[in-house]
Structure formats: C-alpha cells, structure tokens
Amino acid sequence: MDSLITAAARALAAGDPLGALNRVALRDDAPALALRGIAMAQLGDLVRAKALVRSAARAFGSKEAVARARCVVAEAEIALVSRDLNWPTKALDAARATLEAHGDRLNAAHARYLGVRRLLLIGRIDDAERTLDALDPTPFPPALRAAHELVVAGIAMRRLRTKPARAALARAERAAQQARIPALAAEVESAYLVLNAPAARLIARGEERLLLLDDVEALLASEALVVDACRLVVRDARTRVPLASRPVLFALARALGEAWPSDVPRDVLIARAFRTKHADETHRARLRVEIGRLRAMLGPLADVNATKQGFALSPRGAREVVVMARPVEEAHAAMLACLADGESWSSSALALALGASQRTVQRALDSLATAGKVQSFGRGRARRWMTPPVPGFTTTLLLPASLSGD
Structure with missing residues (x-):
C-alpha cells in the first residue's frame, strides 16, 4: 500500500x-x-x-x-x-x-x-x-x-x-x-x-402529563393498571393482555381507562369503538357483545361492570387505572416514528420495519406528503422519504406494537 x-x-x-x-x-x-x-x-x-x-x-x-x-x-x-x-x-x-x-x-x-x-x-x-x-x-x-x-x-x-x-x-x-x-x-x-425526551403521555382522572422513559419504566413496575396505547396492551406489573389484533376491544378499554373511576355512557362507547355518531339498536347489541369479550379478556386484571348510564372498569388488585398514550397521536404515527430519526427511508424499508405491504406504505406516504408532513427525493427505486424529527420527543414508544420487543 x-x-x-x-x-x-x-x-x-x-x-x-x-x-x-x-x-x-x-x-x-x-x-x-x-x-x-x-x-x-x-x-x-x-x-x-x-x-x-x-x-x-x-x-x-x-x-x-x-x-x-x-x-x-x-x-x-x-x-x-x-x-x-x-x-x-x-x-x-x-x-x-x-x-x-x-x-x-x-x-x-x-x-x-x-x-x-x-x-x-x-x-x-x-x-x-x-x-x-x-x-x-x-x-x-x-x-x-x-x-x-x-x-x-x-x-x-x-x-x-x-x-x-x-x-x-x-x-x-x-x-x-x-x-x-x-x-x-x-x-x-x-x-x-x-x-431524556418525553416518551409518552399519562392520562389519569381527567389530567394529562408527559412521561420520560424513566417514568414509563416506573409506571409499568407500579401497582397501577395501565391501558398502554403505545403498545396496545392492558397490563399491570405481573400480567399483560395484548389487544393489538382487537382494535374495538382496545378502544373500549381505553375509553373506560380514561374515565376511571367514573363510568362511560353507552353512546360514548359506541362512538369511540364503532366510529359512528348515530347509535341504533344494532350498535347497542354489538356493544353488549364486545363488552362481554372485553370482560373475558381482562378477567385476570379487571372487571367491566354495567351501570345505569353505561359501563365502568373495576381493577382487581391495582390501586388505580391510568392510560399511557403516545406523546403525539395522529394518523400514520408509526410511520412518522420511523421517519423521525432524520434518515431517508425507502418505501420497501418502511414496509419491512412496519410489517405492512409496500402498497399500504406507499398510500400512507402519499397521504402524509399531501399534508406536508414528509417529503421525497429521487425516482423509482432510488426514491427516499424523510421528515425532520419531532422536536423534543423520543421515538422509542412511537414504534408500532410489532416492534415493542416485549
């Protein structure tokens, strides 16, 4: 040489x-x-x-x-x-x-x-x-x-x-x-x-505050019953019930967790779970079925009790019920979390990281680009997507549920 x-x-x-x-x-x-x-x-x-x-x-x-x-x-x-x-x-x-x-x-x-x-x-x-x-x-x-x-x-x-x-x-x-x-x-x-950046939001008794990763770790080791909207599970320090594949059940669990210790009216639960503003008898019948399924899933952790107005969550061993949500919640948040590292990603790489089809990823990228949240450069196979990182927020808990590593 x-x-x-x-x-x-x-x-x-x-x-x-x-x-x-x-x-x-x-x-x-x-x-x-x-x-x-x-x-x-x-x-x-x-x-x-x-x-x-x-x-x-x-x-x-x-x-x-x-x-x-x-x-x-x-x-x-x-x-x-x-x-x-x-x-x-x-x-x-x-x-x-x-x-x-x-x-x-x-x-x-x-x-x-x-x-x-x-x-x-x-x-x-x-x-x-x-x-x-x-x-x-x-x-x-x-x-x-x-x-x-x-x-x-x-x-x-x-x-x-x-x-x-x-x-x-x-x-x-x-x-x-x-x-x-x-x-x-x-x-x-x-x-x-x-x-050292905020990793999640704590929602409890009608109030919200940001959590660092240290706070998240302490919360998950505490005696609280946590409705984890970052990883789509309901958990305490010993037991976890995954609901990533049951979005309706998780929506119900989150609504009940945010309202605890109060109950949630049936019409509110129907709107949150089924995304409709006009409830009829069909929706109310479906709500009863889904509440029964949620009650069975959460059996080791809590009961779901009927009230005059709706339903309420009753934890079995936990001292309180809290909801842990992402610091920023919006459509395609998991994709934005990947892009928030400041690097340029191909749509195929995003599909691999998110466990989704490349066509689904491409549609989401087009939607985000229209909203001005991402930008692309290059053409064909050389096309890359990127966005500036969200100031002051970590992406660790913004990762999709499949990447949680639990």
Whole structure:
C-alpha cells in the first residue's frame, strides 16, 4: 500500500473525509476507489458512495478476497444509513466469514454490528440481543467500542431498562472521546437526547402529563393498571393482555381507562369503538357483545361492570387505572416514528420495519406528503422519504406494537 493510500485511510479513521479526498480524489485504482467511496459516505453523498464502493469491489481481483469483503461491508453500512433494509444480508454474512478466516477481526466485528443495527431497526430485538451477547468489545479500538455500547443502549431503551441504557451511553461517550471522531460523539449525544425526551403521555382522572422513559419504566413496575396505547396492551406489573389484533376491544378499554373511576355512557362507547355518531339498536347489541369479550379478556386484571348510564372498569388488585398514550397521536404515527430519526427511508424499508405491504406504505406516504408532513427525493427505486424529527420527543414508544420487543 503506497503512502497516499495509507494517509487517506488514516484520515478516514480519524473522521476527516476531506483530508482523505485530498489524497486520492484523482485516482481510479481499486484502493483509492474504496477510500473515495467511504469518504463520500461520511460526507453524506450516499448514492455516489455506493457507486464508488461497488466499482472498487469489481476492481479488486479475485485473489484479493479480503479487500473485496471489506467493500461489501462498506456497501452494507451505506445501505444501512440510507435505510435500504432489503440489502442482501447473505452477502454481508459471507464477507464477515471471509474476514474472520483471514484474521481481520475488527472488520468482521464491524460487519456483525451492522447486522445487529439492522435487526434493531426492523424490530427483531431478541435476535439483536443474542447476536450482541456473542461479541466482546474489550479488545476493540474506541470507535468500535462506542458502536457496541450504542447498540446496547438502543436495545435497553426499547426494553425500557433506563439504568442500563444510561450506563451504556456513558461508556459510549468515553469511547467516543477516546476515538476523537466528531460524528461518533454527535451520535452519542443524539442518543442521550432520545433518552431524556418525553416518551409518552399519562392520562389519569381527567389530567394529562408527559412521561420520560424513566417514568414509563416506573409506571409499568407500579401497582397501577395501565391501558398502554403505545403498545396496545392492558397490563399491570405481573400480567399483560395484548389487544393489538382487537382494535374495538382496545378502544373500549381505553375509553373506560380514561374515565376511571367514573363510568362511560353507552353512546360514548359506541362512538369511540364503532366510529359512528348515530347509535341504533344494532350498535347497542354489538356493544353488549364486545363488552362481554372485553370482560373475558381482562378477567385476570379487571372487571367491566354495567351501570345505569353505561359501563365502568373495576381493577382487581391495582390501586388505580391510568392510560399511557403516545406523546403525539395522529394518523400514520408509526410511520412518522420511523421517519423521525432524520434518515431517508425507502418505501420497501418502511414496509419491512412496519410489517405492512409496500402498497399500504406507499398510500400512507402519499397521504402524509399531501399534508406536508414528509417529503421525497429521487425516482423509482432510488426514491427516499424523510421528515425532520419531532422536536423534543423520543421515538422509542412511537414504534408500532410489532416492534415493542416485549
């Protein structure tokens, strides 16, 4: 490796993409193409970066397996940043195996972290945690240790374990300071902002207040019966009843929880559950059926008692009933939560993360674009969607129920 390539590689490792480009911008040999691609990725030109890295992989000969594998890892990282979550993971696994076989442990570990971060984005928390447990960050350089701790913190936040999350971020901050890479330090700071931002709203006895993740964790461990509108469950500290697949029952449970300890008139319940303003005998008959189903579902936690006006929730062992809702509630909130990370997403990546069809996602994006809440750039397969993050709100509990990780 010549001196210019060595100097450019060192500049990239230190987070200086312009310094790297100054040394290799006019060269078209394989190592220079790879370094130029990484530099363009650090500068945010992901389309050009992807093209350069692919060109570098083709330029390396068949005997240069390690160099080609490193290009595959670089392309996978570009795909992750650009939220191309359908990028072939088998290629990344093959590249990692090649790097491990040739003794390149650091890049092999980096490939594993990319895989874990992808799992985290698409909500496969258990798989991400299992993969992470197999990695020991102790022998890694500071930048890779910081990446490890950021993933640990991300998993902990989604598990609502705020103390481990704060400890991981403190370790990530120390590692980022040692690495002296501004972009890495900014990523740690962004994670701190998420941890310290309001994550939910508490609705109890007619009043509302915002909750931090620490508050949410304490609430779910308390003696309260929680109607969790973030993850569509009714729960106490020991038992949880999922209602994500029963939207009518959850609507009834939420209406009863918001009114507790008072009852809710039948016409109000019909309007909330069936979305109609004019109730007739058919609706009242259906309400009786759905209340019976809700009573059966909530049996371990509460009873639903009939009153003169309607129905009331009566918890069995809990001291009180509260509703925990998203800090911002509107149509397509789960999609906005994904887009709120400030990155550009493809519709296919959103469909994968949300567990929905791509056509459903596209219709929702068109609706949000008409309302001015999202914007797109590019055409065809290169089209990406993004929106500025909602100021002052974390997205951890805005994730759809399928991503809850419970």
